[in-house]
Amino acid sequence: MINALDSRSARVVSQPPTRLGSREDLRTIGEATVANPKISCRHVDVFYGDKQAIFDVSLDIGNKEVIAMIGPSGCGKSTFLRCLNRMNDTIEGCRVTGAITLDGQNIYDEKQDVVPLRAQVGIVFQKPNPFPKSIWDNVAYGPKIHGLAETKAELEEIVETALQKAGLWEEVKDRLHQPGTGLSGGQQQRLCIARTIAVSPEVILMDEPCSALDPIATAKIEDLIDELRTQYSIVIVTHSMQQAARVSQRTAYFHLGYLIEVGRTQQIFTTPRHRLTEDYITGRFG
Amino acid sequence: MTPTTLFFLLCGLSLVAYAIGRRRALATGAASGGLKRLHSRPTYYGLLAALWCAIPALIVFAAWQAFETPLITELVVAELPESIRSLPESRLGLVVNDIRNLVAGNIVAGDIDPAMRQAAARYRSLQATSHAALAVIVLSVGGAGAFWVRQRISVRLRARNQVEAVINWGLIFCATLAIFVTIGIVMSVLYESIRFFQAVPVTEFLFGLKWSPQVAIRADQVGSSGAFGAVPVFAGTALISAIAMLVAVPIGLMSAIYLSEYAGRRFRAVAKPLIEILAGIPTVVYGYFAALTVAPFIRDNGALLGLDVSSESALAAGLVMGVMIIPFVSSLSDDVINAVPQALRDGAYGLGATRSETIRHVVIPAALPGIVGGVLLAVSRAIGETMIVVMAAGLAANLTANPLQAVTTVTVQIVTLLVGDQEFDSPKTLAAFALGLLLFVVTLILNLIALYVVRKYREQYE
Numbered sequence: 001m002i003n004a005l006d007s008r009s010a011r012v013v014s015q016p017p018t019r020l021g022s023r024e025d026l027r028t029i030g031e032a033t034v035a036n037p038k039i040s041c042r043h044v045d046v047f048y049g050d051k052q053a054i055f056d057v058s059l060d061i062g063n064k065e066v067i068a069m070i071g072p073s074g075c076g077k078s079t080f081l082r083c084l085n086r087m088n089d090t091i092e093g094c095r096v097t098g099a100i101t102l103d104g105q106n107i108y109d110e111k112q113d114v115v116p117l118r119a120q121v122g123i124v125f126q127k128p129n130p131f132p133k134s135i136w137d138n139v140a141y142g143p144k145i146h147g148l149a150e151t152k153a154e155l156e157e158i159v160e161t162a163l164q165k166a167g168l169w170e171e172v173k174d175r176l177h178q179p180g181t182g183l184s185g186g187q188q189q190r191l192c193i194a195r196t197i198a199v200s201p202e203v204i205l206m207d208e209p210c211s212a213l214d215p216i217a218t219a220k221i222e223d224l225i226d227e228l229r230t231q232y233s234i235v236i237v238t239h240s241m242q243q244a245a246r247v248s249q250r251t252a253y254f255h256l257g258y259l260i261e262v263g264r265t266q267q268i269f270t271t272p273r274h275r276l277t278e279d280y281i282t283g284r285f286g
Numbered sequence: 287m288t289p290t291t292l293f294f295l296l297c298g299l300s301l302v303a304y305a306i307g308r309r310r311a312l313a314t315g316a317a318s319g320g321l322k323r324l325h326s327r328p329t330y331y332g333l334l335a336a337l338w339c340a341i342p343a344l345i346v347f348a349a350w351q352a353f354e355t356p357l358i359t360e361l362v363v364a365e366l367p368e369s370i371r372s373l374p375e376s377r378l379g380l381v382v383n384d385i386r387n388l389v390a391g392n393i394v395a396g397d398i399d400p401a402m403r404q405a406a407a408r409y410r411s412l413q414a415t416s417h418a419a420l421a422v423i424v425l426s427v428g429g430a431g432a433f434w435v436r437q438r439i440s441v442r443l444r445a446r447n448q449v450e451a452v453i454n455w456g457l458i459f460c461a462t463l464a465i466f467v468t469i470g471i472v473m474s475v476l477y478e479s480i481r482f483f484q485a486v487p488v489t490e491f492l493f494g495l496k497w498s499p500q501v502a503i504r505a506d507q508v509g510s511s512g513a514f515g516a517v518p519v520f521a522g523t524a525l526i527s528a529i530a531m532l533v534a535v536p537i538g539l540m541s542a543i544y545l546s547e548y549a550g551r552r553f554r555a556v557a558k559p560l561i562e563i564l565a566g567i568p569t570v571v572y573g574y575f576a577a578l579t580v581a582p583f584i585r586d587n588g589a590l591l592g593l594d595v596s597s598e599s600a601l602a603a604g605l606v607m608g609v610m611i612i613p614f615v616s617s618l619s620d621d622v623i624n625a626v627p628q629a630l631r632d633g634a635y636g637l638g639a640t641r642s643e644t645i646r647h648v649v650i651p652a653a654l655p656g657i658v659g660g661v662l663l664a665v666s667r668a669i670g671e672t673m674i675v676v677m678a679a680g681l682a683a684n685l686t687a688n689p690l691q692a693v694t695t696v697t698v699q700i701v702t703l704l705v706g707d708q709e710f711d712s713p714k715t716l717a718a719f720a721l722g723l724l725l726f727v728v729t730l731i732l733n734l735i736a737l738y739v740v741r742k743y744r745e746q747y748e
Contacts, residue, residue: 085636087632087635087636090631090632090635092551114638115638115639115640116638117638118635118636118637118638119637119638122636122637123632123636124636125629125632125633125636127629129627129629129630129632129633130633131630131633131634131647131648131652132630132651132652133651141634141637141639141647142637142638142639145637145638145639145640145643145647146638192633195633195637196636196637199637199638
């Protein structure tokens with residue numbers, strides 16, 4: 001897999017020379033690969049019908065790290081995120097090429113079943129979307145359909161643990177059987193995170209999880225992400241550069257469907273190597 | 287001038303009033319420094335003039351139309367010879383009818399005596415005077431209204447607010463009209479039902495197990511004395527509706543689920559209109575399909591299995607009625623399923639739920655209030671359906687739960703009781719209204735339950 005990347009890179013380099021890191025140059029620079037990755041993507045292209053949304057993205061997601069994806073609107077970060085657990089399957093006319101492997105297993109393989117994949121790679125959406133069920137049922141739903149609990153007591157424990165990990169237990173323990181839709185926006189989002197955690201995923205994808213929330217709820221979710229990092233790999237798409245800087249270890253900058261630069265978060269925000277990255281984080285456009 | 291010509295003339299006059307009002311407004315605006323100084327757009331001044339021209343004149347017109355005929359009749363009758371005036375009321379009515387027929391130039395039964403001819407001439411002249419007077423009054427009221435508005439037009443006249451107030455009252459009128467018509471229908475059914483219940487006790491009607499509405503009309507007639515127990519009739523309706531729902535709900539719901547969740551866009555674009563065509567087939571056509579195709583088919587196949595199937599079985603009527611109702615269930619369910627936000631589906635898919643789990647656990651519960659509402663609407667439709675059962679269900683009121691036997695329904699009984707020449711003082715005829723009232727009450731209760739269910743679930747889910 002690594003060899004394939006190298007040969008492809010060699011071919012890219014042999015194209016007409018533009019200065020590496022100049023505004024016209026859309027080749028990825030920085031450390032796109034890591035040792036022992038959880039998810040590894042190679043030469044991923046995504047098409048919506050005839051329109052190409054992602055161009056030749058190669059990126060690794062490390063074990064138990066938080067990687068942030070930033071970039072202007074429409075740059076393909078959400079599209080790329082949704083490739084990682086094949087949520088794009090639900091969109092008609094969406095086509096993904098290239099290789100995405102989870103623990104070395106190609107998730108776009110014909111034999112790959114999306115059901116266990118999505119249990120392994122959970123996702124939290126931009127807008128909180130609790131089911132129209134009780135708080136308890138919302139969290140218990142995933143474990144139930146995957147048969148994770150043999151007894152009612154086990155299920156109770158899974159639900160409680162998930163709510164505790166999501167930092168919601170204290171707030172809802174007395175009203176577990178009230179509808180989840182009755183919670184505040186921030187609580188709903190943490191309920192969605194609890195729901196995702198309850199199926200014990202290995203990777204959690206977050207698609208702008210705080211964009212519909214107020215600053216206090218946002219701070220709570222960010223603290224939560226920091227705690228979850230010890231157990232899960234987390235990929236977060238965000239529009240807030242402060243948020244990316246606060247919660248992530250690595251940051252990837254996307255531009256018009258291209259992955260422009262990847263690196264340590266601190267390096268990206270202090271000494272970006274690509275002109276486009278620099279333009280974006282200094283607020284020249286976005 | 288006939289009333290119709292007058293009416294169109296009045297419409298024309300309002301158009302003129304509109305033009306005058308608008309021109310006056312434009313002139314007033316220009317004189318006081320630009321159209322912007324006017325309180326409303328010039329159109330509103332025109333509309334105000336037109337409304338003031340048309341509405342008072344129309345009220346006069348309608349009132350005149352309502353009182354004209356009785357008044358003229360009164361006057362003509364007063365001038366008739368004493369010998370005719372002293373006739374009893376019913377005979378006098380016949381004479382008045384003859385006079386009216388003479389006026390209209392229709393053929394009159396019997397010989398025409400000169401007094402009648404004179405009365406007809408008098409009637410005709412009175413009518414002509416009345417029409418002329420009406421024309422003068424209506425047109426002058428209209429003209430006066432328009433002129434009054436024209437005089438009032440100034441930059442400060444709040445024409446828009448006044449026009450909107452009138453429109454507001456118009457909307458209120460339309461909204462209450464439907465309510466009053468409903469009340470009127472209920473009252474008319476109630477009135478006849480009360481007459482029925484004077485002849486037959488309510489308890490016998492509600493709880494009696496025998497329905498045989500034939501009563502002797504003449505004293506010497508050999509016939510049954512009549513039994514008005516509505517239970518077998520309603521049991522028949524319930525049986526046929528239940529069969530219909532057993533067909534329509536699963537098929538309708540499943541097809542809605544397939545169309546909205548599984549089918550490709552192209553298949554959906556073809557299949558949905560095709561299913562809705564079912565709703566456009568006249569019920570008469572369904573009726574003979576049931577009577578001529580389905581019922582013999584069921585009877586013959588039943589005979590092969592050694593079953594005794596009536597040729598007008600409840601099963602045949604119910605099956606065809608179910609097919610008729612499928613598009614109601616599927617179309618309404620399809621709409622509510624499509625209205626479930628994609629975010630909910632994504633949430634379930636994101637947890638690794640399969641498509642069927644997502645549909646069963648997330649989409650259907652979220653769409654349930656709408657689905658229940660659609661199903662109950664379909665039930666009301668099944669209970670009230672007439673044509674299919676008139677043609678395919680029987681007339682004999684059997685109290686049975688066996689779908690292979692003939693049963694009758696409320697609507698069938700109402701039709702048979704009211705078709706042909708009837709006596710309106712016989713409980714046999716009046717029974718139709720009692721049945722109608724009870725049917726109305728039953729569907730009303732069903733609709734109330736539907737509302738309650740929908741509201742309850744909505745509270746829970748949103």
